[in-house]
Ligand SMILES: Nc1ccn([C@@H]2O[C@H](COP(=O)(O)OP(=O)(O)OP(=O)(O)O)[C@@H](O)[C@H]2O)c(=O)n1
């Protein structure tokens with residue numbers, strides 16, 4: 001079958017690195033040689049998240065059943081030129097962090113203990129590389145320091161930060177200020193305001209020649225350790241190294257308050273919903289419905305394939321949303337087979353997959369015991385595959401010879417499908433909705 005896809009030139013950037021695979025593509029895009037020196041990462045994650053106001057430290061709060069820190073780790077781990085990711089956690093969270101490393105197969109991670117402040121935690125992280133006997137933490141040429149609660153960091157920016165740190169000794173991401181900065185008097189009145197255009201917000205990631213930032217931390221004062229918040233300042237004050245500043249995208253923000261967690265979830269769901277694979281089978285009516293659905297799903301990048309066989313593995317690994325169109329009467333036997341293939345390639349390890357099973361009824365369906373049995377079996381299958389992080393939904397649509405009726409049904413099918421893919425709500429799995 002001719003594979004067809006909708007164009008999606010306005011496709012948003014991939015802020016969480018959820019879809020892009022390797023920095024070499026970005027290196028090529030940036031026109032720069034791939035990184036040919038060792039680069040490591042330190043993710044300070046030893047805080048308690050007081051401003052989040054939740055019992056769980058924000059770095060361990062989950063989005064789609066996965067801790068926030070795992071998204072941040074993945075944003076670095078997927079890059080072939082990053083050797084090690086040192087995660088710095090509070091002692092009491094050591095085992096929790098090791099469980100996350102195991103569950104999500106974070107192979108480049110080394111866990112070390114944090115300190116009472118962010119600077120102390122970062123220094124502890126840097127010291128992990130000074131123990132050269134450990135093969136997992138060889139001393140890097142450049143070290144990237146990045147708050148563990150900033151899950152969205154793109155390959156392109158990381159390359160720019162790394163190459164600038166190599167050349168200049170230090171580099172940091174910045175963003176325009178949204179609010180004006182003012183100085184207050186001790187009585188709580190306005191003393192003066194700063195000219196906003198002259199200032200920027202210091203964000204993460206930041207990059208350093210390892211020797212420079214390690215030396216700065218070795219020299220810095222107790223006051224810096226206790227009250228400081230800026231690594232770039234330490235490099236300048238103690239090593240005379242002036243950081244190159246690089247403007248980053250809006251998605252660099254730090255998850256600090258509850259609203260930030262909701263925003264992060266929305267961005268992740270939006271990123272996961274940008275594409276879909278429609279499996280149509282061979283029946284003419286199913287193929288026709290697949291093509292109409294593809295046309296209607298013009299906000300997504302879609303492929304239509306005949307069946308989820310090995311030969312189409314490339315499609316199965318490219319998206320996390322699958323719409324399986326079956327003629328009524330055919331059981332959903334294709335679903336377990338497809339889910340097994342997902343398991344074999346570990347496709348649902350990091351993100352929940354959505355399978356929308358569309359049943360195209362060519363004749364009016366009677367609600368009888370057979371139908372009830374079918375529904376019960378479908379709910380059972382949905383419950384089973386959910387264990388493998390696959391969300392299985394059902395939609396049935398009655399074929400109609402009346403064009404207007406059929407068009408309305410297909411429109412409803414489109415809307416329900418988009419809603420299920422976007423929301424990934426586990427509570428609706430196993431249901432057989434009606435378009
Ligand atoms: N002693 C500390 C304090 C903070 N951090 C980390 O530094 C990053 C940025 O700090 P912040 O947003 O202030 O985190 P918290 O200190 O946890 O937040 P709060 O100030 O609201 O308690 C976070 O990933 C946090 O886990 C750390 O590693 N060690």
Ligand SMILES: O=P(O)(O)OC[C@@H](O)[C@@H](O)[C@@H](O)CO
Pocket residue numbers: 118147202203204229230231254
């Ligand atoms: O002060 P907090 O610990 O809340 O957050 C740390 C931030 O200040 C820091 O990540 C950036 O400003 C870059 O230095």
